Every structure is written in structure tokens, then in C-alpha cells.
Amino acid sequence: MEEIAVKIGGPAGSGVMSLGKMVGKLFQLYGWHIIIYDEHPSLIVGGHNISYVRASTSPIYAHRNYEHILVALDKPTYELHHKELKEPALIVSDESIASDLSGNVVASPLSKIANDLGSLRYYNSAAFGVVAKLLGAKKQDVKKVIEKTFGKKGEKVVKTNQDAALKAYDSIDKSYFSLKKLNNKFMLIGGNDAASLGAIKAGIKYLGQYPMTPASSILSTIAKYEKSKKIVVKQTEDELAAMNSIIGAAFAGARAMTATSGGGFALMTEALGMAGMAEVPIVVIESQRGSPSTGMPTHTEQGDLRFVMHASQGEFPRVVMAPGDVEEAYYMVFEAFNLAELIQSPVIVLMDKYLASTIQSVPVFKTNLMVDRGKLLSEEQASKIKEYKRYEVTEDGTSWRALPSYPNCMHVASSYEHDETGFTTEDSEERIKQMNKRMKKLALIPKEVYAPKFYGNRDADVRLICWGSTKLPCLEAQQILKEKGIDVLVVHYPFIVPFPYDETVRLLSQTGKRNIVVEQNYLAQFRGVIREQTGFYVDEVILRYDGREVTPEEIVEKVVNNG
């Protein structure tokens, strides 16, 4: 396997992320497997940003702790990262700071090229030209990437950026790599965009959202398509309105969603219970960040697991799912809408900053997915009903939904306990009937839907047990360990509620195995969930709560050094 890693660093606002994406797109043209990982403080301008692009001829899953090329848009980038360089250890910089740097410095007159073309704005395209040359990419591919990046801004912008890139390309005389063309066709997409696409494919018709890092780009991405896909996108006054308005929209018949982070979700919790009580199907994306309180807004964590599992007073059925990678973000958000309508209750999709902003090369998303609206009456069916009961007690706990404007089905959806018609009740018998009705709905979800996923040899002596985005570093660690001759099974839980009891018991009741739970929090929350659900205590954990995603190297070290 061939692999190349490029790290780009510079002050926030200098276009580090977009340069990272351009380098990613170049690898995409060659059919390579790609992962792009960004790190940045919560600032618009200033501060130190990095974008890390890793590409390989075989599948890869996570960022690593090294790079082959370091693009230093400023001096601090060099100081902070040059020790991570691996052969040929190239440092790309503008000629103006080159003399301050030591090592294999590739200097190019980047700012001069940009200024000659009229603006420093072209600096990044010039830097891209240098990287492309070092990688041994063809000029036509450099032009293609620029075209893809700036196409929407018009021909002139494309042309000038191409000029900048090619001038810088020509300023370097040596290539250090040659990019093998592979026969893969990948999408290059990030977690938030994949989740947004899943929602659009599922037929989202109302998005109510208040901006909050790291979920904000879901709002801007879906808003881009509000006209073409006919979606009501509403930026609300706060998260209370976001949540309450999606409940209203869903009651009216629209597939409705909100997206937020932990702090916003805290404001939504009261209404979450209303969706449970009134049996309104909604989807909530909760994208975790360093917490508690405002915490570390632009850093990752998995500290909200227990919070979303138990949020809101009382008991009602909910699903908690946690996609492990970008591809799963698309398919699982799509699935979330089906499940919400199946159980007529909230489905929470737990993401985190790492997954939200990590960009991966993924097989082109399938679009032949089945929309299943569960027990939702059509207007025609409704018109034939004689006596409609919205909360009719049934065998499986679900009852037919009728939408406002349907004849014969007038009813009140209520946050109060209610009888079968929706009328408020405090009667003991009615209460028990409705509680039992609601609580049994979760059993409708087929077991195969929420089963854990196993990667690697089922008989391996070491198991890495993870949920959500830690799947990625675990899979990467698995590969490294394989090279060292250590066989590891990765067990990933895409669902936490409902919990896959049978598979977990089967897994943990085998003796003589090493089980290690890997998660991004202090309290080992998922280990606690496993113990609560099965009685099994997993004694080894790898925990990280400094806002950075656990690295494959850390996992390898723990496995090799036996704790």
C-alpha cells in the first residue's frame, strides 16, 4: 500500500480548510482512499488551524500522527508540526519565510504569484500548485480541481486561480511522488453533509434549527437545497423553537428534523418528552463537542451519551443511534426518519465534532432506498373511517396517524396523559393502558437493524468495543496491529437504544478474550451501559476527553503493551 499524508497549517481565516479540500479532490481524481481531518479553535480569524489530508491506495479510516508534506502558511505551523514529518519530509512555504525554516524546505514565491495576479486571495491556489507538483500530479488534473472548486464563481475566477496554481507548479522542478491512477469512483464528503443528504433523501420537509457548532453546517447545507428540493428551512429564535416547531411540522405531516449540539439539546429536552407523549415522529441530530457547558466548542467528545439516553422527564420510547463514519451518517439519518415514523416517537442521531467535520472518500451513495411512513393514513383511507381514535390501544402499540385537514379524524395531540381519543385523563386504568402502549413500540424495531457490527476475525483474542466515531481510529488501529501480527476484532455499536442484548452477551460471555472499550469521555459511559444492560463489566478502557479524537497509535500502544 502506498500512502501520502499532507498537513496544511496557518492562521484561521487563511483558507486552510479549502486548501485541504483541494488536495483531497486531487487524490479523488486518482481514485485514492482519502480522509481529511480538520482542527481549529472557535475563531473566525486568527488562531492556528490545520487541515490534514491522508490518502492511500488501500482503505484507510483515520488520521495518523505523521505527514510527508507540511504546508506551512505561517511560521507557527512549522514550529508546531515539523517534528511529525516523515520521509521525504517536505516543508512547503512562501519564499519570504523559507530562510527561517530548516529541513527539506520547498520554497515558492507564493505571495508574489498571487499579488502579480491581483490579490493575495490566490495564495492558496498557488500553494496547491506546489503540492500538486510534489505529488507528481498532471497539470490537467490541477486545472480540473480548480475548476471543481471555483466553478460556481465564474470562468474568470477559475482561470485566475488556475494561473496561480500552474505558475507555482512550474516554480518547482522536482516531483517526489507519482500518483497511481486507481479504478475507484468515490464521493468526497464530510459527516455533516452526508447526514444532510440522508435527510434530504428521506424527504425532510421541515428543518428547524438554531446554529450551534459543530451542527451548524447541516442548516446551511440543507438551506442550499430549500428551493430545489422544496424543503421549509427555518432558522429559529432558539433551540426551544427549533424543537417545538419540528413537532408542529411533523404533526402536520412533514418529515421534520432539528440538529444541534449538547447545549442546544439541553434546551430541547422538555419538548422531546412532548414528542414522546403526543407520539410525534421527529429526528434530532445531536453533534457532541467538548462539554460541559460551553466547553470546547470546536473539539470532539462523546460525553452526551447518557444525556440523550435519559433526557426529558419520565419514560417514553426513543431511539439513540450513532453513525460510525461518513457513509453511515448518510444511511442512518435516512433510516432515522423511517424508524421515527415506525415508532411515532423521537429518534436521536448522536454524532460528534470528529464525524461532523471529517471528510472521507466513500462509495457513491445508493439512492434506491425505501421510504416507509409506518401507520400514516392517506386522506382517502381517513375519509372511510367512522370512529377515529388517534391513540387507539393496539397489539404493537402503534396507532394510525391522521393529518390535520383529513375528514372524520379530528383529534387533539397532547402533552398531557390522554385517553385513546387524545382527551386529557388522570384515570389509573387509562394511564396504564397508554403507558404500556407507548413503551412497547420500541420492540417493533427488528433486531438486525440495531445489531452491533463486527469487523475482522470473530475469533480474535483482542476486541476493541466502540460506538459512534471511535469506529474510525479503531479500524485504523486494527490495520496497524495486523501488520504487527496482532489480530483484533472491532465491535462497533451503531445503536445504543435499543441495545443489542443477545449479541453483546454472546460476545462478552466468551472467556479468555481481552475486551477494550474505546470512547471519548471520562466516565466510560458506554462501558456503563453495557454493564447495566448485560451485567458484564469490561475492565479495560481507552478514554480520551481532551477534545481530540483518540489516535490509532494510542490504541495500538494500549493493545501491544497490554494496558
Next chain:
Amino acid sequence: MVRMEDLDPQHWIQWCPGCGNFGIVTAMRKAIAESNIDPKDVVVVSGIGCSGKTPHYVKTYGFEAIHGRAVAVAMGIKLANPELHVIVNTGDGDNYGIGLNHWVQNMRRNLDIVHIAHNNHIYALTKGQAAPTTPFMEKTSSTPHGNPEMPINPLAIAIASGASFVARSYAGDLQHLAEMIKKGLAHKGYAFIDVLQPCVSMYPKMSYDYYKEHIYYLENHDPTDKEKAMELAMKQQDKIPIGIFYQNDKAYSIHEFYEDIHENTPAAKHDISNIDIQDIIEEYL
């Protein structure tokens, strides 16, 4: 023709005898019937409090939401299906206290709903605590030594926030209130009606007799004049004017922005069985 009986409640009404809410819900039924709106196309949304029970006492669709959030729920319903007639019923604490932000923001959006605020100047269901509308230095169960806060001015806030129909009415005058609601239903945009409502159990001081003495009907007031409307809303006087303070039929409403989305069918009823996303996928190839 829709008859008032078509909207009759299916349930025994659980309000105190003599409660002002009887007048409000009857006026609402009368207004819907006289506007000839099919009850199946109406959604009555409420929050929590005595007013919260309103959806159960009119035979339409309804949503009894949580405290303070009725307007936010109503926004979701109306934006997803603008063909529905959405009537929000809130209390004074519900709307002017805990839910104030949603109220102000949606008047700013000029959301096309009718909003009836049951204003009894007290938290009644929780047994008589001070509300945002309780008069200064009034003794209540939560302010035994007097309420140290100035009451809110709902009509001035409504006019300033951008509601395009702002009225005050009185629960004891069925004809007037029904007329206000009818006009609100016919109005495109946020129709806000603050309704003076006697609470016979928890705040008997502002009784039917009190209002009989204090209210007067607005005459010779031009509701298209926003400055005059504001002046009237701000005016300190013993007597309380009722009627339409402000109305602007031409104000921009947020629904205009979404018109093309609902062009043939409201979004809530779109066929979503096979949404084509190929064009979006191409952007990532």
C-alpha cells in the same frame, strides 16, 4: 355552511363556573362557523394553563403543547401546511412570561395565525401567583407584600414587533370578541388579540362588573395609522379601550418566502417516496 354546533365540544368542560374562558371558546366557535371555515382545516394550538384546555372544547384538530411553546408549535404547523387555519390560545403567563420570545419573533415574521391571549392578569391554574400582567404592588399568593414589577404592555409590544393585526377584546362580550376573531381569521398575517378575561376564582378583583365599568369601545380610531395605534396602546387611562388598534393588510409575511415550496401541495403532504438527489451527489464526485 358550517354551523356553530359542528364545533361543539365532545367533552365536559373543566373550567370554573363563571370563567371568562367560556366566553372565549364560544366566541371562537362562532367566529369559525360564521367565517364558514371547515373545522377539519382548523388547528387550535395551546400551551399550559387554564387556556391550555381550549383545544379540547372546540371540535377541530388541536395541539395542547407545553408551557410557553404554543406559538413555536403553531409556527411548525403553519409553515409545513399553510392551508390550515391555525388559532393559538395562550394564557398571559404562558405568552408574556415563559413564551415571550416565540411570540415576539413570530410577530416579527408576521406568521399567518390568529393568536388569542387569555389575559386574566394572574397565574390561575397554579393558584394565584403574580403574572407579567399583574398590576404593580398587587398582592398575590407569590407576592404577599405586593408585586414589585411593572406589568407588561402586550399591545404596544405587538405593534412594535410587527404583528399586522393587533386588537383587544373582552371575554364578557361575545359579539365583540367573535367579531375580532373573525376579522383575525380573515386577516393575512399575525392577528394578535389580547382578551381581557375575568378570573372569578383567583383574581375576582377584575370581575365582570369591573370590566363593565372600565371598558369602552374604540370609535373614530384609524387602525391603519401605526403611530396613533402605538399612542393608544401606551396611553395611561382609567378606561380600557377595546377594538382593533392596528391593522396593515400589506405587510410582508414570511409565508411569501415559502410560496413556491407549497405551490401545488403543502409541503406536509408532498410525495416523498423517491426524492431525487442525484444532482447533489454529483457535487461530491
